[in-house]
Amino acid sequence: xxxxxxxxxxxxxxxxxxxxxxxxxxxxxxxxxxxxxxxxxxxxxxxxxxxxxxxxxxxxxxxxxxxxxxxxxxxxxxxxxxxxxxxxxxxxxxxxxxxxxxxxxxxxxxxxxxxxxxxxxxxxxxxxxxxxxxxxxxxxxxxxxxxxxxxxxxxxxxxxxxxxxxxxxxxxxxxxxxxxxxxxxxxxxxxxxxxxxxxxxxxxxxxxxxxxxxxxxxxxxxxxxxxxxxxxxxxxxxxxxxxxxxxxxxxxxxxxxxxxxxxxxxxxxxxxxxxxxxxxxxxxxxxxxxxxxxxxxxxxxxxxxxxxxxxxxxxxxxxxxxxxxxxxxxxxxxxxxxxxxxxxxxxxxxxxxxxxxxxxxxxxxxxxxxxxxxxxxxxxxxxxxxxxxxxxxxxxxxxxxxxxxxxxxxxxxxxxxxxxxxxxxxxxxxxxxxxxxxxxxxxxxxxx
Amino acid sequence: xxxxxxxxxxxxxxxxxxxxxxxxxxxxxxxxxxxxxxxxxxxxxxxxxxxxxxxxxxxxxxxxxxxxxxxxxxxxxxxxxxxxxxxxxxxxxxxxxxxxxxxxxxxxxxxxxxxxxxxxxxxxxxxxxxxxxxxxxxxxxxxxxxxxxxxxxxxxxxxxxxxxxxxxxxxxxxxxxxxxxxxxxxxxxxxxxxxxxxxxxxxxxxxxxxxxxxxxxxxxxxxxxxxxxxxxxxxxxxxxxxxxxxxxxxxxxxxxxxxxxxxxxxxxxxxxxxxxxxxxxxxxxxxxxxxxxxxxxxxxxxxxxxxxxxxxxxxxxxxxxxxxxxxxxxxxxxxxxxxxxxxxxxxxxxxxxxxxxxxxxxxxxxxxxxxxxxxxxxxxxxxxxxxxxxxxxxxxxxxxxxxxxxxxxxxxxxxxxxxxxxxxxxxxxxxxxxxxxxxxxxxxxxxxxxxxxxxxxxxxxxxxxxxxxxx
Numbered sequence: 080x081x082x083x084x085x086x087x088x089x090x091x092x093x094x095x096x097x098x099x100x101x102x103x104x105x106x107x108x109x110x111x112x113x114x115x116x117x118x119x120x121x122x123x124x125x126x127x128x129x130x131x132x133x134x135x136x137x138x139x140x141x142x143x144x145x146x147x148x149x150x151x152x153x154x155x156x157x158x159x160x161x162x163x164x165x166x167x168x169x170x171x172x173x174x175x176x177x178x179x180x181x182x183x184x185x186x187x188x189x190x191x192x193x194x195x196x197x198x199x200x201x202x203x204x205x206x207x208x209x210x211x212x213x214x215x216x217x218x219x220x221x222x223x224x225x226x227x228x229x230x231x232x233x234x235x236x237x238x239x240x241x242x243x244x245x246x247x248x249x250x251x252x253x254x255x256x257x258x259x260x261x262x263x264x265x266x267x268x269x270x271x272x273x274x275x276x277x278x279x280x281x282x283x284x285x286x287x288x289x290x291x292x293x294x295x296x297x298x299x300x301x302x303x304x305x306x307x308x309x310x311x312x313x314x315x316x317x318x319x320x321x322x323x324x325x326x327x328x329x330x331x332x333x334x335x336x337x338x339x340x341x342x343x344x345x346x347x348x349x350x351x352x353x354x355x356x357x358x359x360x361x362x363x364x365x366x367x368x369x370x371x372x373x374x375x376x377x378x379x380x381x382x383x384x385x386x387x388x389x390x391x392x393x394x395x396x397x398x399x400x401x402x403x404x405x406x407x408x409x410x411x412x413x414x415x416x417x418x419x420x421x422x423x424x425x426x427x428x429x430x431x432x433x434x435x436x437x438x439x440x441x442x443x444x445x446x447x448x449x450x451x452x453x454x455x456x457x458x459x460x461x462x463x464x465x466x467x468x469x470x471x472x473x474x475x476x477x478x479x480x481x482x483x484x485x486x487x488x489x490x491x492x493x494x495x496x497x498x499x500x501x502x503x504x505x506x507x508x509x510x511x512x513x514x515x516x517x518x519x520x521x522x523x524x525x526x527x
Numbered sequence: 528x529x530x531x532x533x534x535x536x537x538x539x540x541x542x543x544x545x546x547x548x549x550x551x552x553x554x555x556x557x558x559x560x561x562x563x564x565x566x567x568x569x570x571x572x573x574x575x576x577x578x579x580x581x582x583x584x585x586x587x588x589x590x591x592x593x594x595x596x597x598x599x600x601x602x603x604x605x606x607x608x609x610x611x612x613x614x615x616x617x618x619x620x621x622x623x624x625x626x627x628x629x630x631x632x633x634x635x636x637x638x639x640x641x642x643x644x645x646x647x648x649x650x651x652x653x654x655x656x657x658x659x660x661x662x663x664x665x666x667x668x669x670x671x672x673x674x675x676x677x678x679x680x681x682x683x684x685x686x687x688x689x690x691x692x693x694x695x696x697x698x699x700x701x702x703x704x705x706x707x708x709x710x711x712x713x714x715x716x717x718x719x720x721x722x723x724x725x726x727x728x729x730x731x732x733x734x735x736x737x738x739x740x741x742x743x744x745x746x747x748x749x750x751x752x753x754x755x756x757x758x759x760x761x762x763x764x765x766x767x768x769x770x771x772x773x774x775x776x777x778x779x780x781x782x783x784x785x786x787x788x789x790x791x792x793x794x795x796x797x798x799x800x801x802x803x804x805x806x807x808x809x810x811x812x813x814x815x816x817x818x819x820x821x822x823x824x825x826x827x828x829x830x831x832x833x834x835x836x837x838x839x840x841x842x843x844x845x846x847x848x849x850x851x852x853x854x855x856x857x858x859x860x861x862x863x864x865x866x867x868x869x870x871x872x873x874x875x876x877x878x879x880x881x882x883x884x885x886x887x888x889x890x891x892x893x894x895x896x897x898x899x900x901x902x903x904x905x906x907x908x909x910x911x912x913x914x915x916x917x918x919x920x921x922x923x924x925x926x927x928x929x930x931x932x933x934x935x936x937x938x939x940x941x942x943x944x945x946x947x948x949x950x951x952x953x954x955x956x957x958x959x960x961x962x963x964x965x966x967x968x969x970x971x972x973x974x975x976x977x978x979x980x981x982x983x984x985x986x987x988x989x990x991x992x993x994x995x996x997x998x
Contacts (some may be wrong), residue, residue: 113977115976117788117793118789120620122590123589123591124589124591125592126593126594126613127594128595142571144571144573145573145576148575148577148596149578156576166647199617199618216789218789218792219793324565326670327673327716401573402573406971408675409561409570409571409573446913448913448944449912451707451714456913456924458918477921479915505973524924524998526923527949527995
């Protein structure tokens with residue numbers, strides 16, 4: 080870690096000496112292994128090893144960022160970047176980087192995960208678990224991640240962080256149109272329950288057997304964390320100050336207003352034990368637990384230093400990646416680990432007290448007609464179970480939730496006492512910790 | 528310059544490891560620049576040079592893929608060892624096989640009349656500010672006004688253990704545009720993308736100022752004069768953008784062979800199409816959808832795929848019949864056919880998987896005005912905003928961004944937020960006319976795990992659907 084930190088410090092110094100006023104350098108070394116499986120067999124094992132540095136420089140209001148991929152040429156690339164920054168356009172709204180005498184929390188990464196070389200065995204356990212529960216076709220992915228990061232900045236940031244994690248996603252089919260999806264996120268090797276995850280996916284696939292065409296109308300929905308994690312992807316995005324600025328958020332001018340039911344308290348907590356735990360944001364500011372929505376009232380947006388200044392507040396230590404990333408707005412403040420505080424219901428109670436509803440395992444393809452109003456639709460998938468008079472009476476298919484995201488959060492009237500960490504593909508992302516929730520009278524539609 | 532010697536040395540190491548079906552090496556260098564402008568002011572700019580390599584080893588027991596962001600013989604050796612071990616450890620019961628394909632040795636490039644790398648940041652900022660000023664001049668209330676302009680050049684060198692050697696150079700440029708028009712207490716969003724393979728001359732062909740002015744004026748008219756559709760069954764004309772998204776979502780994706788055989792089952796999902804459905808009817812005789820990587824200058828252009836297979840147009844739906852799947856070498860072998868060159872990876876860090884390129888509805892013989900002229904009562908859905916489709920690619924939804932009522936063959940007032948929620952055979956089976964003139968729209972298609980964004984075009988002519996339910 081010392082070598083990474085030295086590199087970060089050196090590159091900051093090179094850039095400053097070359098004339099940059101503000102500099103942030105994040106050096107990242109990662110090793111990621113992935114096992115992909117389908118049809119109950121492993122298809123491919125992929126691995127990625129990377130070492131690179133994201134370097135941000137500012138000369139006055141002229142800013143430029145680069146991903147330095149060849150660290151053997153780090154010094155000359157840093158000098159070139161500063162030279163290019165003199166010709167970069169001015170960013171009028173640039174408000175600097177985080178400054179201060181920072182103190183960082185620390186937590187040790189599980190070296191058992193970092194050193195793991197036998198990922199396929201977990202996958203075979205998961206397949207076996209799903210099959211034993213009744214599934215006949217199992218697919219998914221397993222990731223093993225080990226990241227070592229160092230950050231330094233001209234604002235006083237200097238820190239290192241090491242994380243290791245595993246995440247397993249299992250989708251099991253018992254019939255061509257009957258499936259269940261289950262996840263396991265683990266920051267400790269001992270927490271990886273591959274077989275149990277497979278079993279749960281298999282059990283859900285059995286409950287989803289023989290689905291019938293779903294009906295249109297208003298129905299209560301009981302959503303598993305996996306489904307809510309997908310909706311959280313967009314909700315958290317819209318709580319980013321930059322997304323509010325560009326008009327793609329339903330939270331514009333809503334600070335202090337009721338934006339969810341009183342049941343909902345949403346925090347971003349990068350410090351809790353999770354697979355997305357991190358000690359500092361991408362400006363090097365120590366991360367903290369931020370309450371975004373408290374008992375349904377919008378308390379705060381997420382900020383980096385620049386958006387904080389523009390909104391006449393402070394950074395919330397949510398600076399996102401400084402380099403562009405796929406399907407994101409560049410340099411937007413972002414959530415690291417959204418959490419909805421748990422309630423006091425059992426899932427059984429929720430079902431038994433629902434007269435006319437659906438129990439939903441998962442969803443995908445959430446799209447907005449208008450981000451600023453929150454009008455959206457999403458397509459539930461995997462186990463979609465019909466609830467009538469407090470009991471699950473069968474499975475349905477081919478439905479869509481076509482409603483409004485603000486209305487969804489305002490309609491939540493019950494939260495389970497147990498929460499689960501979820502992270503799946505590009506849908507339930509970033510990793511979040513969520514309870515099962517019930518939302519009343521959601522609009523369900525289907526194809527003609 | 529990407530060194531052939533490194534690739535060939537890496538392949539030698541692979542061949543020395545033991546018996547293998549295939550070893551592939553890909554070297555890549557990419558220079559990319561990105562500029563974000565918010566409400567006329569630059570919000571961020573970035574520039575990155577990236578070089579790296581990957582090795583893919585195919586054994587009967589599995590596929591191993593390893594990559595690193597550096598290029599050397601030592602890296603190649605290390606990646607081979609890792610990928611070989613991974614392929615071996617996968618321990619598949621059903622052996623992997625690959626279709627036999629010619630080992631192509633060639634080089635190709637997309638030429639730039641105005642090289643992207645020659646453009647200064649000022650030139651780019653100036654372009655976006657001109658768009659912004661043109662919008663402001665309309666005096667329409669437009670919030671957001673956020674643009675991301677990205678351009679890059681990808682140099683590649685591919686070689687495999689069968690003797691293929693392909694050198695390539697591909698420049699691309701793309702603009703994402705986000706606008707939110709407000710009027711009379713209501714709002715309408717517009718998120719659009721332009722993209723091409725080539726130099727800055729492509730950007731100059733887009734007519735971005737006029738396009739944006741027309742768009743915000745149209746959205747204001749939709750907001751001010753639009754009337755809701757009473758849910759009913761009527762005729763619908765879909766504009767090229769709507770035809771294109773339907774071609775992409777409910778034809779291109781379900782015809783990806785990796786999805787059909789289940790390879791994407793836990794992410795992007797499976798397909799309502801099964802291998803035995805080749806030749807089965809999915810739409811009317813007017814429903815022909817082509818995926819063609821070879822359209823010059825298109826955003827999804829490529830002449831050889833990432834397995835070194837020559838690209839060609841693929842007729843996915845042909846005259847209403849399921850005609851041809853999109854294949855890579857693995858899926859082609861599994862289904863007893865040849866690859867049609869559909870394997871692509873976002874960059875050297877990702878495994879190549881089956882992808883679309885430029886997917887569009889084939890042109891027919893109607894003039895655009897004839898499409899509307901024959902409708903007694905209906906709707907023209909010119910463009911869309913919200914859309915989605917289920918993971919078997921059977922139930923889809925499109926909500927209009929621009930739509931108009933049609934009465935006695937004439938366009939009437941704007942129709943507000945028209946919803947088409949329909950099945951795949953419902954959509955393709957209802958087509959009874961297709962116009963002559965095709966338009967393509969650039970898009971970024973997401974698939975794979977980790978997610979890989981892929982440059983594609985979608986499009987088509989106008990298509991007319993008889994008797995569909997609108998909401």
